[in-house]
Amino acid sequence: MKTKTIQKTLLNSALVAALAFAGTASASLFDSGLPSGWDCVGTCGALGADGDVTAPPTGSSQYGYVVSSSNGPTGIGLDGLVGTTGSTLKSNLFSAQDGDELNFIFNYISSDGAGYADYAWARLLNELNEEVAILFTARTTDSGSIVPGFGMPDPTATLNPDSVMMNPGAPNWSPLGGDSGSCFxxxxxxxxxxxxxxxxxxxxxxxxxxxxxxWNDTSFQSGLAFDGITVGGNPIDTNPVPVPATLGLLGLGLLGLRLRRKQK
Structure with missing residues (x-):
């Protein structure tokens, strides 16, 4: 076995062991499907170990995913970068304190290669949907690092490993649909x-x-799997923020009760 292969095997084994210990707190996030209230545009879902995408090393039975379906909506992508059809999944609004650490794991899968450089990302947005931080980028290339994505904004998060190449070949993963097991x-x-x-x-x-x-076509899909999402050491959905519209309706209801009591 070559030295680089041995190093990569040891690194992956160490990462899996670390995540299996650190990520158990969020084991149930996708086990019953996508969490209630999460906003999907395009093709999203939850799935267990499937083909080349193993079960997440968090103890979860399932992970969340998004796929760049050929039938998906257009106009999705990061500002200033090419994109045709794609998908996004956005969490519920959650609260965080100064210094809280946001953690998750991800796995980028692509059946598109060469000049059709599909890409994926994760971002932290404020409650006005303004970008606060790029948490990772991944972009298909015929050689070199896939993560972070070449020609894309530098992530402000720490990645482990910090630079990753593809496990090459036609990926088998059912969310890719008819492109599973194919490669351009x-x-x-x-x-x-x-x-x-x-x-x-x-x-x-x-x-x-x-x-x-x-990237600039609608063929040979790419996808993204993710899991183990914690904020300040807690699963992300344990820190939800009530939807403003719901609070407004609650306020109107309380005002109505007060008026009725005065009338009586």
Missing amino acids: STGCGYTGWIESSYNISAAGNYFLEFGVVN
Whole structure:
């Protein structure tokens, strides 16, 4: 076995062991499907070990995913970057304190290679849907690093490993639909599980967004799997923020009760 292969095997084994210990707190996030209230545009879902995408090393039975379906909506992507059809999944609004660490793992899978450089990302958004931080990028290339994505914004999160190449070949993963087991030229494959960690610098309310898009065509899909999402050591959905509209309706209801009591 070559030295680089041995090093990669040892690194992946160490990451899996670390995540299996650190991520057990969020084991149930996707086990019953996508969490209630999460906003999907395009093709999203939850799935267990499937083909080349193993069960997440968090103890979960399932992970969440998004796929750049050929029948998906258009106009999705990061500002200033090419994109055709794609999908995004956005969490419920959650609260965080200054210094809280946001953690999750992800796995990028692509059947598109060569010049059709599909890409994926995760972002932290504030409650006005303004970008606060890029948490990772992944972009198909026929050689070199897939994560972070070449020609894309630098992530402000810490990635482990910090630079990842594809496990090459036609990836088998059922969310790719008819493209599962297919590959357009060099660059197809999957990254395996990667960890992203980011220290939130200001207390507030935030959204977490995952996305994946086709580059400049609608063929040979790419996808993104993710799991183990914690904020300040707690599963992300344990820190929900009530929807403003719901609070407004509650306020109107209380006002109505007060008026009725005065009339009596």
